[in-house]
Structures are given as structure tokens and as C-alpha cells.
Amino acid sequence: MKKILVINDYGYNAGGASIVALQSAIGLKKQGYDVTFFCGSEPIDKTLVNSSIQIVCLKQANLRDSKNKFLALFQGLWNVKAAKVLNSLIDDSQNIVALVHSYSKTLSPSVFTVLQKKKVKTILTLHDYFAACPNGGFQNYHKKINCNLKPLSCKCILCNCDSENYIIKLYRCLRQVVLKHIFLRPNYFYAYAVSEYSQQLMRPYVEKYFKEFGVLMNPVQFDGEENVDVSKNQKYIYIGRLSEEKGIEDFCKVISDLNLEGIVLGFDAVLIEANYDVEMLRNGRYDYYLKTRIFSKNGHLSNDDCGKFARKLVESGTTKLILGHLSQDNNTPELAAETVMRHLDGYVRNSDYILSVAPVETSGGFIAF
Numbered sequence: 447m448k449k450i451l452v453i454n455d456y457g458y459n460a461g462g463a464s465i466v467a468l469q470s471a472i473g474l475k476k477q478g479y480d481v482t483f484f485c486g487s488e489p490i491d492k493t494l495v496n497s498s499i500q501i502v503c504l505k506q507a508n509l510r511d512s513k514n515k516f517l518a519l520f521q522g523l524w525n526v527k528a529a530k531v532l533n534s535l536i537d538d539s540q541n542i543v544a545l546v547h548s549y550s551k552t553l554s555p556s557v558f559t560v561l562q563k564k565k566v567k568t569i570l571t572l573h574d575y576f577a578a579c580p581n582g583g584f585q586n587y588h589k590k591i592n593c594n595l596k597p598l599s600c601k602c603i604l605c606n607c608d609s610e611n612y613i614i615k616l617y618r619c620l621r622q623v624v625l626k627h628i629f630l631r632p633n634y635f636y637a638y639a640v641s642e643y644s645q646q647l648m649r650p651y652v653e654k655y656f657k658e659f660g661v662l663m664n665p666v667q668f669d670g671e672e673n674v675d676v677s678k679n680q681k682y683i684y685i686g687r688l689s690e691e692k693g694i695e696d697f698c699k700v701i702s703d704l705n706l707e708g709i710v711l712g713f714d715a716v717l718i719e720a721n722y723d724v725e726m727l728r729n730g731r732y733d734y735y736l737k738t739r740i741f742s743k744n745g746h747l748s749n750d751d752c753g754k755f756a757r758k759l760v761e762s763g764t765t766k767l768i769l770g771h772l773s774q775d776n777n778t779p780e781l782a783a784e785t786v787m788r789h790l791d792g793y794v795r796n797s798d799y800i801l802s803v804a805p806v807e808t809s810g811g812f813i814a815f
Contacts, residue, residue: 449480451535451544451566455551457485457494457503458792459761463573466664467547472497484532486525486552491792502535504528508551511797523621525554532557536564544568550576555625562633570637571662572644577625577637578651580618581608590695597651598622629655638662683709685762692763715766716759717804720786721746722776730776746771749782753789760790760799770804779803 452474454467467483468491475481475497482500487508490501504527512518536542544566549557561568576582579597586593586607595602598619608615629635637656639645645661653659684697694710701708727737727748740746747755756767769782783803787795795801 449482449540449542450474451482451484451542453484453532453544453546453549453553453557455486455508455548455553457483457488457490457501458794459491460793460798461761462664463548463571466571466573467545468494470545470547471499475499482535484535486528489792489794502531504531504552506552510551519617521552522550522554522617523624524556525552526556528553529556529560532560533564536560536566538564542566546570547573550621555621555628558625558628558633558635561635562628562631565634567634568636570635570656571664572637572639572648572652573664575644575648576618576622578648580622581615582618583609584647585609598626626655633657636660640664681707681709683711685711711762714764715768716764717768717770718752718755718759719747719771720749720752720769720777720782720803721771722748722773723778723781723785724748724750726781727773727776732775746773749777749785750789752782753786756786757789760793764799766800766802768802768804772803772806774806779805 450471452467452471454464456464459465459468471481471483472493482502483494484502486504486506488503488505490503494501504525506521506525506527507513507518509518509522512521542564544561546557546561546568549555558568570577574582575584578584579593580602581587584593585591586605587609588606593602593605593607595605603616603619606612606615608618633656635656636658637652638660639648640661640663642661645659649659682697682701684694686692686694697708698710700706722740727740730737732740752769759767767786769779769786772779772782783801786801790799790801793799
């Protein structure tokens with residue numbers, strides 16, 4: 447039986463790349479493959495645990511959350527533990543295919559050296575531009591323009607274009623050198639961009655390193671019952687994190703220039719209603735009419751309703767959640783927070799998001815945006 451090794455920085459839903467990594471691992475397991483999920487950071491998504499997939503987690507902090515920043519610098523360039531553990535997982539006698547989704551937040555380029563030495567057929571999905579561009583965006587974030595400089599050229603290295611600062615830019619250039627040194631050696635690596643546009647942009651800089659460089663579209667989850675005729679749409683919606691590299695300014699400019707109606711969904715901070723706990727309301731002192739009105743679709747949001755919406759917000763990039771309009775009779779701050787956190791399983795409080803509960807009768811604390 448062919449063994450599939452899925453490699454990802456995180457063992458939980460941390461965004462696009464992680465979602466694809468988790469879903470592909472679970473999907474391949476259902477198809478009968480022997481799947482191992484190798485990751486750097488906890489927690490582990492419950493759907494992954496319940497799928498009976500072998501999970502190997504290094505239990506390391508990602509580079510941003512590491513308490514030892516000096517050690518994190520070396521880990522980002524070369525994670526010794528990741529290479530050692532990954533090497534122990536690969537049996538030379540097995541027919542193994544590795545699917546790599548992310549490596550720059552915890553695992554580092556060291557995983558590719560192991561895959562190279564073991565002659566493992568490796569499929570690398572390029573969810574971002576870090577394989578080609580040191581700052582990962584082909585953008586000069588300070589000048590707010592597209593960058594046309596050749597990656598790792600003298601002009602590129604001297605340019606302070608990173609979204610953070612120039613020291614981080616130099617560090618990422620060094621990591622890029624390490625990565626390209628590995629890719630220059632004979633390997634069994636196949637790389638796929640997630641769109642034809644990404645492929646076209648990266649092709650001049652990465653194609654020579656891989657046996658094949660193509661396009662592999664990411665799956666899109668659709669929860670609706672039927673397709674919509676988009677030709678009849680009257681509004682245009684932006685869904686995503688409100689940061690420049692995601693194109694929010696371009697979206698707003700085009701909508702304004704063409705005099706169209708646009709909607710933006712994606713906030714850094716959201717105050718969301720968590721009015722009642724279902725069981726407390728059902729068994730509480732309110733009369734039948736009032737309970738029916740609150741339970742109705744035109745009533746208030748329950749803790750579970752709030753939790754479901756909160757998950758959608760965090761997946762779209764929201765980092766601060768404030769629970770508000772709690773019922774004094776049918777809810778408690780502790781119960782509201784506990785319920786919402788249950789729906790945010792896979793995300794880490796005070797790391798991936800900040801959750802607070804607004805007081806019912808008094809002023810709350812100061813929230814910094």
C-alpha cells in the first residue's frame with residue numbers, strides 16, 4: 447500500500463494551507479491510503495484525531511510565539527528536530543509520497559533535505575510566494591507597489607520592502623538562500639501553484655528547481671443548496687483579512703470607480719451578540735410568547751449561533767471577538783465564552799484570537815484596534 451506523508455506547520459486549522467492539508471489527509475485516508483500527518487505545532491484538529499490517521503507532532507511553538515527568539519531564528523533556518531523526526535518516519539523500503547503544504551512557520555527548509563536524501567517523491571503546493579520571493583508577496587509593502595526586482599538580486603536584498611522591517615527581510619533572504627541551495631541538488635520534487643496567475647508570476651524563479659511545475663487548484667467548500675446565477679448579482683463582496691496584501695484597497699477603488707455596490711466582510715475586531723444559552727432560556731421563567739420570539743430567526747443569537755459565526759470570522763482573519771448583549775436571566779459570561787471557544791476548536795485563544803465578554807450593566811475594558 448502506498449504511504450502518504452502530509453507535512454504542514456500546524457496540526458490545526460490556521461488558514462488556507464492548513465485547511466487543505468487537513469482535508470487532503472482525511473480524504474486520502476477515506477480512500478484507503480496509509481496516511482501520516484507530520485506537523486510542528488499543536489493543538490491537533492479533532493477531525494484529524496477522529497480519522498484514525500497517524501499523527502506526529504513536534505509540539506514546538508511557531509517562530510512568532512517562541513519564547514526564545516534567539517533559538518527561533520535558528521529553528522526557522524534549520525529545524526534540527528524536524529529533520530531528525532521526519533527521517534525516522536521514512537522507511538526506505540516503503541513506497542512513500544510526501545505532500546508539503548507549509549514549512550516556514552515551524553518546520554523550516556530542513557524537511558526538504560530529508561525528503562531529498564530519502565528520494566521521496568514530494569508534491570509541494572505553493573500556497574504563497576515564499577518559494578520565489580523573500581517577503582512572500584512580490585510587493586514593496588512600504589511603497590505600496592508591486593515589486594519587479596529579481597528575487598535575491600543585489601537590488602532586492604538592499605530594498606526595504608518587507609511588511610515588518612529590514613532585519614526580518616534580511617533574515618528571510620538568508621532562509622531563501624538555504625532553500626534554493628537544497629532545491630539545486632538532484633531531487634524528486636514536484637511543485638504546483640494554486641492559480642495560473644501565481645504560476646505565471648513564480649515560473650521564472652522556481653521552475654528550474656522542480657521536475658514539474660504546474661497548477662493545482664485548491665478546493666472550495668460550498669455549503670449552499672444550489673448554484674447562483676452570478677449574472678444577476680447586484681452586489682460585490684470582499685471576504686478576507688483587511689490588510690493591504692489581500693487587495694482590500696484595490697477592491698474598494700474598483701467598486702468606487704465603477705460606481706458599483708460593494709460589501710466588505712472581514713474585520714480585525716467584532717462585537718457579536720451572544721444573548722442566551724438554549725437550555726437556560728427553554729427552562730427559564732419567560733412566557734411562551736417571549737421564548738418563541740427569542741428563538742425565532744428574527745430573535746436573538748444564542749451562544750451556539752454566536753460560536754458558528756465567530757468561527758467564520760476567525761477563518762476570515764478576525765483576531766478580536768467581543769461577546770455582547772448577554773441576557774441576565776438566560777446566560778452567563780462564563781457559559782457564553784465556553785460555548786464560543788468550543789466552536790473555535792483548533793484555534794488557540796490569546797494566540798490566534800482574543801476573546802472577551804462585554805459586561806451587562808457596566809463599561810467594559812479598553813480594546814486596542
